[in-house]
Amino acid sequence: MSSYRITLLAGDGIGPEITAVAQKLLEAVAQKHRFGISFDPQPMGGAAIDVCGEPLPASTLEACRSSDAVLLAAIGGPQYDSQPRQKRPESGLLALRAGMELFANLRPVKIVPALIGASTLREEVISGVDLMVVRELTGGIYFGQPKGRVKTDSGEERGFNTMTYSSSEIDRIARVAFDLAVGRQGRLCSVDKANVLDVSQLWRERVDAMAGDYPAVEVSHLYVDNAAMQLVRNPRQFDVLLTGNLFGDILSDEAAMLTGSIGMLPSASLGSDGPGLFEPVHGSAPDIAGQDKANPLAMVLSAAMMLRVGLGQDAAAASLETAVEQVLASGLRTGDLMAEGCTPVGCGAMGEALLAALN
Ligand code: NAD
Numbered sequence: 520m521s522s523y524r525i526t527l528l529a530g531d532g533i534g535p536e537i538t539a540v541a542q543k544l545l546e547a548v549a550q551k552h553r554f555g556i557s558f559d560p561q562p563m564g565g566a567a568i569d570v571c572g573e574p575l576p577a578s579t580l581e582a583c584r585s586s587d588a589v590l591l592a593a594i595g596g597p598q599y600d601s602q603p604r605q606k607r608p609e610s611g612l613l614a615l616r617a618g619m620e621l622f623a624n625l626r627p628v629k630i631v632p633a634l635i636g637a638s639t640l641r642e643e644v645i646s647g648v649d650l651m652v653v654r655e656l657t658g659g660i661y662f663g664q665p666k667g668r669v670k671t672d673s674g675e676e677r678g679f680n681t682m683t684y685s686s687s688e689i690d691r692i693a694r695v696a697f698d699l700a701v702g703r704q705g706r707l708c709s710v711d712k713a714n715v716l717d718v719s720q721l722w723r724e725r726v727d728a729m730a731g732d733y734p735a736v737e738v739s740h741l742y743v744d745n746a747a748m749q750l751v752r753n754p755r756q757f758d759v760l761l762t763g764n765l766f767g768d769i770l771s772d773e774a775a776m777l778t779g780s781i782g783m784l785p786s787a788s789l790g791s792d793g794p795g796l797f798e799p800v801h802g803s804a805p806d807i808a809g810q811d812k813a814n815p816l817a818m819v820l821s822a823a824m825m826l827r828v829g830l831g832q833d834a835a836a837a838s839l840e841t842a843v844e845q846v847l848a849s850g851l852r853t854g855d856l857m858a859e860g861c862t863p864v865g866c867g868a869m870g871e872a873l874l875a876a877l878n
Contacts, residue, residue: 522555523830526586526794528563528579531608532803533813533866534592540815540870541590541822544839547877548826552835559586563615564594564608564803574611580618588829589619589796592818593803616656621788621796622688623695624654625828626771628754628778633847636858637779640751645777650757651703652774653696654767656788658688661764682718684763689725691791696761697729700736706758708739710746710766722763743770750774775800782814782855785821787828797825807854811865814853816843819873842876 525545529538542558549556561579562570574594583589594608604610630638630648638645663681671677693709700707709726711719723740730738741749743766749756750773762770775784784800799817807813819839827836851872852861864872 520554521830521832522557523587525556525558525825526579526583526589527558527560528583528589528591528594529560529566530563530592530594530803531565531596532593532805532808534564534566534594534803536809536811536813536866537799537815537818538590538592540866540873541592541818543870544819544842544873544877545822545826547874548835548838551838551877552832554832554835563591564611565596565599566594567611568599568602568606568608573606574608575614575618580615583615583619583796584793586794588794588825590822590825591615591796591798593799593801595803596805596808615796616788619788619793619796620657620790622655622657622791623692623789624652624656624767624771625695625699625787625789625824626652626654626775626800627785627824628652628774630778631783631844631847633844634778634780634783634856637856638777639779640777644751645754648754648777649704650754650774651699651759652767652771653692653699653759653761654771655684655688655692655763656767657764658684659764682716682763682765684718684722686721686725689722690729693726693729693761695789696759697733697736700759701733704758705735706737706739708741708746708757708760710741710743710760710762710770712743712766713740714742726761746770747773750777780814780856782817782853783820784817785824787821787824789828795825795829797821797829811867812854813866814855815866815869815873816847816853819843838877842873845876846872 529535561582630645660680660682663683666680668678711722713719713723781801787797789795823836823839826832850861851864
């Protein structure tokens with residue numbers, strides 16, 4: 520029997536409430552699908568600053584690195600905003616991504632039929648959307664050298680950054696996207712700006728070269744401006760969208776808003792080997808923390824993503840996703856998703872309903 524050790528980072532704000540729901544569901548789904556699962560809770564973010572004076576204690580990073588997968592709820596809160604940058608919860612998250620060498624960020628966007636009215640787009644445009652944005656996370660213009668600000672001879676100030684990718688950086692992120700496409704609908708669209716940027720020309724060549732290794736995957740390319748337009752015009756055309764750091768930052772937020780509800784969106788960050796980090800896209804929601812108002816579904820869907828992408832437990836992941844769909848179809852809603860004719864529930868009651876649906 521397989522058995523997994525999960526590092527659990529509940530973090531701040533609504534983190535502990537949604538983590539409790541996810542943990543109970545993971546225990547139940549492990550029993551149902553006959554694998555072992557154990558949890559190692561570690562301090563992270565503001566919660567770690569409170570007990571150890573730093574947002575990512577070395578012991579937390581070590582526990583993350585040596586586990587099978589890491590499940591993080593959310594970090595941050597207004598009480599830490601006045602701290603120096605290295606003592607802020609967000610610095611802990613950046614250090615965690617760097618310390619685990621996570622270069623690939625995956626954001627699935629799937630329309631849940633019961634929530635179709637929550638989107639700002641028309642039903643016929645978004646119904647059936649099921650896509651995955653694969654964004655390179657540790658390279659490109661956010662990290663490229665040289666960068667900075669200089670005074671020119673004429674006394675003007677000039678700011679500059681460098682968009683740079685090496686062939687190996689492109690290959691490792693492209694491979695993640697190709698592998699995902701194989702397990703999905705077999706279509707990969709790579710997004711670049713190859714009509715203007717040299718770095719994008721190299722990107723496109725490397726993706727085309729790798730296509731030979733994946734005859735079952737249909738590869739296409741779009742310029743980023745067209746991709747942004749196509750995402751709202753006809754999002755159903757996409758299966759896996761592969762792109763660099765800057766374009767992916769923008770396109771993943773645009774794609775996320777197709778669903779219309781931040782409390783529903785999971786994400787994963789992966790490295791070459793070693794455990795992945797799975798977390799909801801939303802933050803710690805300090806405005807509703809400790810009031811049993813949080814929507815735990817993005818956290819539960821992150822746990823499902825951990826099962827599928829991180830641990831290869833596809834059937835268990837599908838069980839969790841089906842439970843989410845069933846509970847929403849039955850009309851239960853946390854405050855953020857509330858609509859006419861639905862039944863309002865708190866975070867804990869939503870968790871209980873999910874457990875009942877699972878069993
Ligand atoms: P947020 O996502 O925490 O909240 C934005 C709004 O959405 C709030 O009104 C909140 O109540 C609501 N919301 C978010 N998640 C919800 C959920 N699961 N259920 C119901 N409602 C939900 O973003 P913010 O307010 O900009 O940031 C709050 C804190 O979270 C900040 O300290 C920020 O730095 C941090 N943050 C952390 C992460 C992370 O941990 N990855 C991501 C984003 C923001």
